[in-house]
Amino acid sequence: MSIHKKQDPRALRTKKMLKNAVFSLLSENQDVAQLSVQKITSRAELNRATFYLHYEDINDLLSQIVQEIFDELSSKTEPLLQMKNLDKQEHLLGFLDYVYEYRKIFAVFIEHAEFKNSLFEFLKNVIHMRRSERNIATTENTVALEIMAASLLGIINWWIKDGIHYSSEYIAKQITSMYKKKPL
Amino acid sequence: MSIHKKQDPRALRTKKMLKNAVFSLLSENQDVAQLSVQKITSRAELNRATFYLHYEDINDLLSQIVQEIFDELSSKTEPLLQMKNLDKQEHLLGFLDYVYEYRKIFAVFIEHAEFKNSLFEFLKNVIHMRRSERNIATTENTVALEIMAASLLGIINWWIKDGIHYSSEYIAKQITSMYKKKPL
DNA sequence: TATTTTATCGACTATGTGTCTATTAAGCAA
DNA sequence: TTGCTTAATAGACACATAGTCGATAAAATA
Known part of the structure; x- marks a missing residue:
């Protein structure tokens, strides 16, 4: 931001x-x-050569857009995660509400490899924070973090693309009732 | 096949x-x-115009390849699903073994929308078969079929792309231990 | 004001798509 | 085997796109 x-x-x-x-x-x-x-x-009413003065190619531009999206996502969800007195489902619901708000952007960008990776890393991070917070042993007997995150990513991918008529409350309920342990 | x-x-x-x-x-x-x-x-050492005598575009060709892949997948996994005396995990393992065998093809084609849809429909179908077989009520208290399938698709996607060093046995174990009810 | 940086314009090479016509070659059926 | 039909090739066409370049105009700044 101001560092630049x-x-x-x-x-x-x-x-x-x-x-x-x-x-x-x-x-x-x-x-x-x-x-x-x-x-x-x-569409921008600029010369084509101007594009190459700022970006290497389309992927470069998209990467920077994705970066900005996740900077905002992090800054909006981190305060939520700091509230340790929240119920198990409230963290998940808060996140899903954010996804729902930006569902149109998400549905488009989820096809972009970098966006998908960022979302995956974000989910891993959140699950990890929740687990260590609740003192769940992360080495023994615990479902691999990555598999849990991959599972959630699959559900979110489906939700924003084909199931957006379901509310975030419904999705949160289904998720928490599906897993043995609450993911978020 | 012989109908044509x-x-x-x-x-x-x-x-x-x-x-x-x-x-x-x-x-x-x-x-x-x-x-x-x-x-x-x-690469095929054919004239470019020849391509258009058989396919509309690249997507048309890819669609037919995907179709053939799933015809084979169905014919190989259906006999497995007919064996009703199998353990809960054996069905899942049999399917994951097939995925592992074709992991390279799967990893490439999973980026293709039609392949992803076909795999999703396939998973839904298998889960549905397993459920009705074990007389699980599909209306009450049960996790939505689509969410379960989306979750599995996310795991498979991750597995063949980033986690293929894990064995199909390990993945099957993780999946069955993660869900409250066995998905397959 | 003078210098630096940005934006524009036009051109160029290269790759790709989809279509078309004319010609050659292979398959099939009477 | 001959003749009809279909498949494959060759070359050309118009069009879109990528990435680069040099020259010039315009804006920002020191």
């Missing part, structure tokens, strides 16, 4: 316009794979 | 060569998205 050396306002403006163009295009066709540098710069 | 009207042997040969070219290319770069009609026909 101050950038040329023209560069900042251009980058914002390119990102806005990406969201504008994605809101239409809902498909990351159909993006092209031409479409993005055309 | 007999096809021109030249067409059969061409289609087989194109499919082989796809597998050949995928064994090198492991990425469906990097395929092109030019690369495929060049």
